[in-house]
Amino acid sequence: MLRFIGKSYRYLVLMFIVTFSAFSLGATAQLLDGKTFTGPTGIVGESAEEQEVLTFNNGELYSESCAPWGFKSGIYTLKQQGETLYFTATTLSPDNGKIVWQGKIKGDVIEATYIWTKERWWWKDARQEKWFKGTLKTDGVN
Numbered sequence: 086m087l088r089f090i091g092k093s094y095r096y097l098v099l100m101f102i103v104t105f106s107a108f109s110l111g112a113t114a115q116l117l118d119g120k121t122f123t124g125p126t127g128i129v130g131e132s133a134e135e136q137e138v139l140t141f142n143n144g145e146l147y148s149e150s151c152a153p154w155g156f157k158s159g160i161y162t163l164k165q166q167g168e169t170l171y172f173t174a175t176t177l178s179p180d181n182g183k184i185v186w187q188g189k190i191k192g193d194v195i196e197a198t199y200i201w202t203k204e205r206w207w208w209k210d211a212r213q214e215k216w217f218k219g220t221l222k223t224d225g226v227n
Contacts, residue, residue, distance in 0.1 A: 116163065116165070116170060117141035117161070117163065117170065117172070117190070118141055118142055118143060118144065119141070119142060120140075120141050120221060120222075121138060121139065121140045121141075121221070121222040122138075122139045122140075122190075122195040122219035122220060122221055122222060123136065123137065123138050123139075123219050123220065123222050124136070124137060124195070124217060124218050124219025124220060125137070125217075125218060125219075126150060126215055126216065126217040126218075127215060127216060128213065128214070128215055128216075129198065129214045129215060129216050135150055136150070137149065137150045137217050137219065138150070138222075139195070139197075139217065139219065140158075141161065142158070144160055144161065145158035145159060145160055145161060145174075146158060146159055146160075146161040146172070146174040146176065146186060147176075148176060148184070148199075151176060151178075151184060151201075154178055154180075154181045155178035155179055155180050155181055156176045156177065156178045156181065156184060157176060157177060157178070158176065159174045159175045159176035159177065159184075159186075160174065160175075161173065161174035161186075162174070168191055168192070169189050169190070169191045170189065170190045170191075171187075171188070171189050172186070172187070172188055172189070172190070172197075173185070173186060173187050174186040181201075181203055182201060182202050182203030182204070182211065183201070183202060183203075184199050184200065184201045184202075185199065185200050185202075186198075186199045187199070188217070193220050193221035193223075194218075194219075194220055194221075195217070195218070195219045195220070195221075196216075196217070196218050197216070197217045197218075198214060198215065198216050198217075199214075199215050199217065200212065200213070200214045200215075201213045201214075201215070
């Protein structure tokens, strides 16, 4: 009987931790959901090469400039320190590899870097590091 109670207790504690963690992460993720940022993007160390539209929705990050290459939205995580939100995400393309995003948002301004990689078996693997600086899109402005 004590063995059963011990297992049940551990199970309840584990369920509490999982539920609380999911609630906490969900509440933080909601801070960005529904927001869209627009601005220039380019290769690190170089000037802008195009405009980016980055959208956060339903706990996922979506890049309009990467969509033509088959990149779908990817789950993002957030960490809040004071007034600054730090995010990470990974977006995948069935044919063109993956992009790992890291950035910060303070107020209406976003700054991010993202690294595109694609493993190739017939020649050198692809790797490109890019930057993005944007502002919150509001009511059709930007």
